[in-house]
Amino acid sequence: MAAGGGIDPIHQFHINPIVELKPFGVDLSFTNTSLWMVIVLAVVSAIMIYGSSQRSVVPGRLQSLAEMAYEFVASTMTGVMGKDGLKFFPFVFSLFMFVLASNLLGLLPGSFTVTSQIIVTAALALLVISIVVIYGVVKHGTHFFGLFVPSGVPGWLLPFMVLIEAVSFLSRPVSLSLRLFGNMLAGHIALKVFGGFVVVLLGSGAALNYAIAPLPLLLAVALTALEVLVAVLQAYVFAILTCVYLNDALHPGH
Amino acid sequence: MPVRSSGFVRQGWLLAVGSFATLVAGAAQAATPGLSGEKASFPPFDPAHFASNLFWLAITFAALYWLMSKVALPRLGSILEERADTIGRDLDQATEMQAKAEEMAQAYEKALGEARKNAQGIAQTARETGAKASEAQRHATEAELAAKLAQAEATIAKTKVKAMGNVRDLGSDVAVAIVTKLTGQAPSASEASAAIDQALTRG
Known part of the structure; x- marks a missing residue:
């Protein structure tokens, strides 16, 4: 379909350099991904910093939005980790807002979804896991590895349990990054495919095709609504799983 | 936070x-x-x-x-x-303000109660004073009336005595005249007077 005139569902994920930048032979070009990362940064900063600049006791709309985001993340974190988990608050908050803004801005027609790049979600997931491991080891030393030894397991079963726990721990960054990446990628491909159906049906010239052309359009509209839900939900899932993993580093005994 | x-x-x-x-x-x-x-x-x-x-x-x-x-x-x-x-x-x-308001309401309630009590006292005193005054006036009037009554009784008694004196004089004159006519001789004044007194006491 790529040759058929711009309805290639993969086309939206192509990375095109805007400013070529190759220091020491490494390609660090400012691409459309980079542009949308900067836009995400600008939008989140605008809401959070400009929104809170009035410092009013009775908040306006933008300040309410900023406060809602603040209190939502704070209450989610205290719910999962307790009060002492709030030392990670700026990190989890930035992560949540970055992923949320990327997902939602990616739904705008003609935009680029930063979180549809596996390298981005993988980097964020690795960042989370490295913080978990480093904090856990620094704070609790070898006690942190008690995470892999479930209590109340008979001795002969212990090696297997440790193996399973280790595998599940190592698969965390993989599942964390793939979940977000897969959701974003699949959603955008599905949207593009249904949109492409409309174009193909209208372009074919047959009367019957004109008649059924609105059906994929309706589906695309419904899918867009679903994608908004998915965008918010995946950002929330990413944040809450980060909290759960950080909780392991904070309280490895549980 | x-x-x-x-x-x-x-x-x-x-x-x-x-x-x-x-x-x-x-x-x-x-x-x-x-x-x-x-x-x-x-x-x-x-x-x-x-x-x-x-x-x-x-x-x-x-x-x-x-x-x-x-x-x-x-x-x-x-x-x-x-x-x-x-x-x-x-x-x-x-x-705080609610507490203050409650306090004020209590103070008002208390003042009201006191005022009511005072009013009752004042009314009681007024009633007593009024009763006493009217009692005194009544006593005074009664005394006055009693005095007037006594005076009137005295006047009556005096008039009666006087009238009785006149009646005796008249009686003795009549008795002397009757005796003189019957006997043809005038009794002495002392005899006549004794006889009249006897007759008067007999009734």
């Missing part, structure tokens, strides 16, 4: 930036011209862009983290804290 990043998180950032740099370098190595030359590769999996993506992600995410942790979140935290303080203070004030 002001949230400050701990020293660990700050150190962790340096580590994270370091590991990002390593990742970027690794990705750059993977993106040799031979690999990225394949046109058919699926763009999200194309290692040619990994280095650039990681580089800009590191920059934008670090900037976002810095802006959030240094500017936005402390500010929002202080706004929320201030609001909680304001609400708490207002509530305290309201409770």
